[in-house]
Amino acid sequence: MSKYGVMVMGPAGVGKSTFCASLITHLQLNRRSAFYVNLDPAAEHFEHEPDLDIKDYIPLEDVMDELKLGPNGGLIYCFEYLMEHLDFFNPLDSLTEEYLIIFDMPGQIELYTHIPILPTLIRFLTQPGALDIRLCAAYLLEATFVVDRAKYFAGTLSAMSAMIMLEVPHLNILSKMDLVKDQMRKKDFKRFITPDTTLLDDDPADAARRRGGVTVDVNADPKDKDALMSGNSFKKLNTTVANLIESFSMVSYLKLDCTDAESVQAILSYIDDCIQYHEAQEPKELPEEEYEDE
Numbered sequence: 242m243s244k245y246g247v248m249v250m251g252p253a254g255v256g257k258s259t260f261c262a263s264l265i266t267h268l269q270l271n272r273r274s275a276f277y278v279n280l281d282p283a284a285e286h287f288e289h290e291p292d293l294d295i296k297d298y299i300p301l302e303d304v305m306d307e308l309k310l311g312p313n314g315g316l317i318y319c320f321e322y323l324m325e326h327l328d329f330f331n332p333l334d335s336l337t338e339e340y341l342i343i344f345d346m347p348g349q350i351e352l353y354t355h356i357p358i359l360p361t362l363i364r365f366l367t368q369p370g371a372l373d374i375r376l377c378a379a380y381l382l383e384a385t386f387v388v389d390r391a392k393y394f395a396g397t398l399s400a401m402s403a404m405i406m407l408e409v410p411h412l413n414i415l416s417k418m419d420l421v422k423d424q425m426r427k428k429d430f431k432r433f434i435t436p437d438t439t440l441l442d443d444d445p446a447d448a449a450r451r452r453g454g455v456t457v458d459v460n461a462d463p464k465d466k467d468a469l470m471s472g473n474s475f476k477k478l479n480t481t482v483a484n485l486i487e488s489f490s491m492v493s494y495l496k497l498d499c500t501d502a503e504s505v506q507a508i509l510s511y512i513d514d515c516i517q518y519h520e521a522q523e524p525k526e527l528p529e530e531e532y533e534d535e
């Protein structure tokens with residue numbers, strides 16, 4: 242029996258856990274079953290209690306205390322430990338195809354870029370004959386990044402890197418759209434849905450840095466961030482990154498505003514399509530009183 246799931250990923254603070262919570266609320270309102278797996282050993286507050294929690298298995302604080310590791314080293318240790326104790330995922334075994342399994346990931350960027358733990362975990366979760374989860378990745382990036390093109394392209398590069406590394410159906414999502422809605426017209430925002438190099442031509446953050454009066458970076462003090470980030474080398478770097486992203490032509494974004502139920506529903510529809518959730522569902526009978534209502 243197939244299972245269905247979404248892995249919510251992205252850099253720190255982009256709204257992953259908030260999106261998971263909105264998704265669960267939305268599923269519950271629509272009488273769908275969700276199974277919430279927290280894989281962030283540093284997470285503290287939850288709107289919905291996780292059904293399965295890495296913190297109950299290996300608390301980050303204990304790892305940091307006992308092994309004298311910092312938060313990032315501790316997190317990597319927790320994941321390495323998890324990979325050696327995959328029985329943690331046993332409770333997923335009994336889930337039926339009705340459930341949407343939601344994995345809430347930590348925000349440490351190294352997990353998505355160069356450490357091979359996630360590809361191994363995903364192979365385990367999706368392996369036919371074992372858990373066999375039809376999984377898609379939802380990679381979040383904050384919509385406010387578009388104001389600074391360097392941030393926007395760096396974020397897009399991390400999304401692309403995750404896409405290439407994980408090899409599962411992948412949705413890229415600009416989160417916190419409510420924060421840019423008032424500052425940017427819909428028409429202007431359209432340009433950011435598919436990244437291309439022309440976006441570098443009118444970077445307001447670059448203009449602001451230039452207004453600060455620093456334009457040459459050749460002898461810039463490495464500690465002077467403004468000088469480094471307004472110089473020609475920085476421009477060249479951004480142009481190269483933008484060209485690389487454009488040449489791969491893999492990334493385009495969906496928009497998410499967690500404060501708007503329609504927006505959450507739209508993203509859920511994309512997730513359902515990606516994993517072909519509806520194709521496996523048995524038609525459900527409505528309770529009698531609902532027939533009468535209808």
Ligand SMILES: Nc1nc2c(ncn2[C@@H]2O[C@H](COP(=O)(O)OP(=O)(O)OP(=O)(O)O)[C@@H](O)[C@H]2O)c(=O)[nH]1
Binds near residue numbers: 256346
């Ligand atoms: N305005 C706005 N704020 C949001 C939205 N989603 C999340 N936030 C806020 O962004 C902050 C971080 O949200 P989280 O959901 O904890 O982000 P996260 O990606 O899970 O963070 P880490 O797990 O620490 O990487 C919180 O203060 C949220 O209230 C959104 O759609 N709109």
Ligand SMILES: [Mg+2]
Binds near residue numbers: 257
């Ligand atoms: Mg979180």
